Amino acid sequence: MACTLQIGGINGEAVTGGSLPTQLRVYVRRQGNCDQVEITVRVTQNGPAMFTAVAAPDNNGTATAGFIVEPPIFACGSPLWVEARCAAGDECSATAQVSIDCKAPSDGGPGGPNNGNWPWPFPPQLFCPLIGRGFTLALFTGIVTFLTGVAMALPPVIGAGVAIVVAAFGILAVWRHWCAIPYCYFWGAILWVLKRCLLAGAVLTLFFVSVATLLCTLAIGFAAGVVTNRLRKAHCHLPSMTTPLTQLPLW
Amino acid sequence: MLIVGAVFGAVLAFFFVAGPLTIAMAIALGLSPVLPIIGALTQWQFPVGTVGATISHILFSLIAYVMAAIATPVPTAGPVTVTPAGGGFPMPWEFFERFARGWLIGMNAVVTLTLPFALPWVFSGLPAVSLLLVAASPLLAIAATFIAVVIVIPAFAPGVAANSVYAGILGWTAWISPPTWPATGLGLLVCIVNSITALFGAPVRWVPEFWTGSLMTHGGILYPFWRAPAGYNLGNFYFLDPRIGATTPEFIPPAGGMAGGFIGLTADGATLHETGHTLNAAAFGSWFNYVGWAHQNFFPPGLNGGPRAYAEVLAEAHLRDSTQPWFPFWAPPVGLTALTPNAPPTFGTTTVDGLPPGAFLNYSAGASLTLSGASADADSYPAATLIPGSPATGVRWVFTTQPAGAGAAIAGATTAATTATVPRGGDYTLAFVATDGAQLPTAGALVFTPKVVEAVVSVPIVAVVDQPFTADGSMSTAGADLAGAALPLTFAWSVAPPSAVIADPTLPIISVTPSETAPHVVTLTVTAAGAAGTSHTASSAVPVS
Numbered sequence: 071m072a073c074t075l076q077i078g079g080i081n082g083e084a085v086t087g088g089s090l091p092t093q094l095r096v097y098v099r100r101q102g103n104c105d106q107v108e109i110t111v112r113v114t115q116n117g118p119a120m121f122t123a124v125a126a127p128d129n130n131g132t133a134t135a136g137f138i139v140e141p142p143i144f145a146c147g148s149p150l151w152v153e154a155r156c157a158a159g160d161e162c163s164a165t166a167q168v169s170i171d172c173k174a175p176s177d178g179g180p181g182g183p184n185n186g187n188w189p190w191p192f193p194p195q196l197f198c199p200l201i202g203r204g205f206t207l208a209l210f211t212g213i214v215t216f217l218t219g220v221a222m223a224l225p226p227v228i229g230a231g232v233a234i235v236v237a238a239f240g241i242l243a244v245w246r247h248w249c250a251i252p253y254c255y256f257w258g259a260i261l262w263v264l265k266r267c268l269l270a271g272a273v274l275t276l277f278f279v280s281v282a283t284l285l286c287t288l289a290i291g292f293a294a295g296v297v298t299n300r301l302r303k304a305h306c307h308l309p310s311m312t313t314p315l316t317q318l319p320l321w
Numbered sequence: 322m323l324i325v326g327a328v329f330g331a332v333l334a335f336f337f338v339a340g341p342l343t344i345a346m347a348i349a350l351g352l353s354p355v356l357p358i359i360g361a362l363t364q365w366q367f368p369v370g371t372v373g374a375t376i377s378h379i380l381f382s383l384i385a386y387v388m389a390a391i392a393t394p395v396p397t398a399g400p401v402t403v404t405p406a407g408g409g410f411p412m413p414w415e416f417f418e419r420f421a422r423g424w425l426i427g428m429n430a431v432v433t434l435t436l437p438f439a440l441p442w443v444f445s446g447l448p449a450v451s452l453l454l455v456a457a458s459p460l461l462a463i464a465a466t467f468i469a470v471v472i473v474i475p476a477f478a479p480g481v482a483a484n485s486v487y488a489g490i491l492g493w494t495a496w497i498s499p500p501t502w503p504a505t506g507l508g509l510l511v512c513i514v515n516s517i518t519a520l521f522g523a524p525v526r527w528v529p530e531f532w533t534g535s536l537m538t539h540g541g542i543l544y545p546f547w548r549a550p551a552g553y554n555l556g557n558f559y560f561l562d563p564r565i566g567a568t569t570p571e572f573i574p575p576a577g578g579m580a581g582g583f584i585g586l587t588a589d590g591a592t593l594h595e596t597g598h599t600l601n602a603a604a605f606g607s608w609f610n611y612v613g614w615a616h617q618n619f620f621p622p623g624l625n626g627g628p629r630a631y632a633e634v635l636a637e638a639h640l641r642d643s644t645q646p647w648f649p650f651w652a653p654p655v656g657l658t659a660l661t662p663n664a665p666p667t668f669g670t671t672t673v674d675g676l677p678p679g680a681f682l683n684y685s686a687g688a689s690l691t692l693s694g695a696s697a698d699a700d701s702y703p704a705a706t707l708i709p710g711s712p713a714t715g716v717r718w719v720f721t722t723q724p725a726g727a728g729a730a731i732a733g734a735t736t737a738a739t740t741a742t743v744p745r746g747g748d749y750t751l752a753f754v755a756t757d758g759a760q761l762p763t764a765g766a767l768v769f770t771p772k773v774v775e776a777v778v779s780v781p782i783v784a785v786v787d788q789p790f791t792a793d794g795s796m797s798t799a800g801a802d803l804a805g806a807a808l809p810l811t812f813a814w815s816v817a818p819p820s821a822v823i824a825d826p827t828l829p830i831i832s833v834t835p836s837e838t839a840p841h842v843v844t845l846t847v848t849a850a851g852a853a854g855t856s857h858t859a860s861s862a863v864p865v866s
Binding site for chain 2: 265281284285288289291292294295296298299301302303305306307308
């Protein structure tokens, strides 16, 4: 999978009384094979580089670079030109003009875009991939637990699997409420889960010689086919079974 | 007629396929008195019951197939697209085809229902095992009934068979449908053999096809066992020629060489066709596929063999290429709606050095040609749809004919804009083809015919001063004009040092008399008449003693 980069945004922090942030944090979303991202910030597209840093994406695929702005000269909302280039991995790059967002972590209030602060401790560039990854992992864990319970004919394990799947959809509700999930990303995550569960189901079927697990596995395979068709119709990228979770696009 | 056929097939299977097994099992269990009439008619005992059931199944599959194939007279010439709107070929005995198709489905459903119960007995040799197994795992009985009644039988309804969701269910449940196992089992074996060869360096890759629950093996040692370039299907396994591009359209010369035409084929297009066979096996059973294989490979086009075999026509419905015959049966592929066929790719403005196909192109030997091709695909199907991000069309430039030993080369044969070189004089045929990833490049080929002028000088190994020697330029060529007539050449000879005497420097063959002992360089410039003065110059040195 070739890599792609996407400029997530700039967060202005440690804002002075004059609405001038003294720290900037730039977020770049990484998909695919790229272990290091070089991030450059300019005032304008053709202007000199003000800041340059190399950052490694976190487990959720977000590369973050922080810069000190001393003295503070950019007001909140000011547009800056951001360039991102993969410095270690496949070739990919991205550029965008983004405005400085000066929201702060949650102040305990109701949150939301008009609150002035984020409703959670992290900006959406970090929160959305995190909870997306949580949903994906929970769904995968739940289905595999369910399949294991079916294979071993253990109702408590089946129940636990169902409970985890329900919890995963609870996480999904949060994810969908607070984050604008691209269609391709959401169904891509579902397909990734189904593909891996299909493999897990096949292994469990063979290991436990379980007819019920076999039927469940076939149902998962069928579901994977339906999701594949959905993604193809939308001209979405199809995640591979071997794609690491950290490289899945999840916001 | 489909329903009548399905009922007929079900009854037939009950008595002649499931019946022998069931009755033999009942007899073995001491239950024959409860079935005195049928028991008396079928006094088959295991293993006769199993063999008889298998032979019956094969025989009735063959009869139904032949009936359907006779009633589906696909024209042998030209591309044919079968459409439900009446644009296809006439089928005066269409009801026979429908009856036979229903027969196959009904028969397969009953066999599907029976085999899960019979097979444990067959394998264990103990009839009670089946009953115990069913008693121990009612899920098996439920699954078999579900597959037979809910999944297989609805295939006779055209609206159901042409539903992509149904195709997915049918394909995935084929894994646990025993009538598909004679094909899928062999497919597993071939897949394993291919996989073993991968350990020794053979290029093999496996790609699951999630729509129909099939597994593709791309490459491997067993690919030459079919008519290349192509693929073959064995139940839920299918195998593709490694020369077929996996993700990008490619063109592969047919067995007769490039002069025979082009075959545009991608793994995507082949996948849709081959998984059509997966669905065939799921609905009709493995024996249908084996009979279809024999029909395709051992019968001429006059008997609807080859790609016009009934099994191929049904499988092609899953791809719906615009150049291959297909029957409106299986689900429309992704990206197509209703029962519409794939839209073929089209050409844009394609030129060689700015001139369109058919124009007179004249070059000197060794010249470089600038190639500019363009193609498009209105429905972006199948390549761009199946593999999001891949181009809608793939292209190839190829010299289909060239002078012997010319060694014409194309810098980027699969690139629309590229260059080519024509090293030797004579006639060349340069073709530009495009495919959207389906079986054949329906847009055909755009053909360019460059004519290349080359001066060829033949002189003796050594000459003697004041004695004439012959310089022969008659092997020079400019190829033929568009009408096929040889292009006339004009000759211009010169010799260095200029003291040598040339009899007539405008003839193809001249006499040169050297007047000194220095080596003489004989130079010939030939110009093709009527070709805007295109000329080529060649020289050859002669030692003079």
